[in-house]
Every structure is written in structure tokens, then in C-alpha cells.
Amino acid sequence: EDQVTQSPEALRLQEGESSSLNCSYTVSGLRGLFWYRQDPGKGPEFLFTLYSAGEEKEKERLKATLTKKESFLHITAPKPEDSATYLCAVQMKTSYDKVIFGPGTSLSVIP
């Protein structure tokens, strides 16, 4: 069964304390992996798409990496405004558009 899990479920960081969020997936052929940010009561906001193992993407304090089984979202020197839920989603090669979302990691950055 195609599955996406994320860890940890919740993470509290001090401002400036770097860390990583994990997304593990078991799918029958990966077409793409996506990272989104979701603020409370809002829709997901697109961050990155990764297509193949070894690929890396960066945006401000965020860097996403991809291996054959998992992806990491590295947050360097986070600020309170980085507090949000970070969602991972995968699209299988057997799908045109359907994606499977993970449950998310709720990140709190304390000043």
C-alpha cells in the first residue's frame, strides 16, 4: 500500500536552532515529492518539488533533499515566522495527478 509518514509529529525549536524534518514514503514508483507549508486555517503553500534521489532545493532558510526512501526538510537558523505545519506529499508514476499527503510536522519556533 502506498504510504507517506512524517516525523516528528511536533517539534519545538528555539530561534536559531537548526533541525530537520523527515518524510518517509513507500510508493510503487515515485514521480515527484512535494513540500508544503500550512498555517492554521489556511491552504497549503507550495515550497518545493523534488523528482529524483540526490536532488536538493533551497529557499531562504529551508533546504529539501531526497533519497530513494525519504526526504528531509532542513531548517537553518529558524525564526518565529517559520512556525507552521510542514506537509510532505508524493505522486506515484501510476498517477496523473493524485498525490498522497503525509500527516505533517507541526513546527513551533520560540523567540
Add this chain to the structure above:
Amino acid sequence: EPEVTQTPSHQVTQMGQEVILRCVPISNHLYFYWYRQILGQKVEFLVSFYNNEISEKSEIFDDQFSVERPDGSNFTLKIRSTKLEDSAMYFCASSGEQGYYEQYFGPGTRLTVT
């Protein structure tokens, strides 16, 4: 900055009633999607729409659901006979040909079925 808009922000309906959720995607986008998120659960793909027809739908998207692009700007999701378990946040998203995988989500419509 262009954005996806959705109306209403909150819809309360009685079980068995029909509801229509409305979305205005970003104007030059070609691909349109509906997702739902039951409170405290994962975001779930419902359906994708391209060139005036459904591209793909999930197992959730059964005969009680339908989508339509009635004009050049709106994209709607109709739920024919609502059930209690349809209560959720419904998100519309769109993407353009240049960034097919880069989906822009709307703020969502919270549907409450009583």
C-alpha cells in the same frame, strides 16, 4: 500577487442537502484540483480537472460529487446529498503549464453538515 479564491469561507448545511463550493483559480492556470481535509487528518486528493474534463479522481470522489467549470473563471465542486462525514475543509488549487507540479491552494471552505 495572483491568488486562488474560494467562497463561501464557511458553509453549514443539513444532511441530504446539496451544496456547491466555488473557486476562482489563478487566471492563466490550466489545471484545477479539489482536496479535502477532515479536522485533524491528512489532506486528501479528490479530483483533478484539465481541458474541461476530469483528469483523475480518487476513491473518495464517488457519484455524489461533481465538478464543473461553468465559465472562464469559476471552478465548482458540487456535493449532491451531503452526509455527516462530508464535514471537512475543502481546498481548491490550480497550476499552470509552466509549473505543473507547483499547485497554488485557496484558503478553503469549511463545510459543516448537521
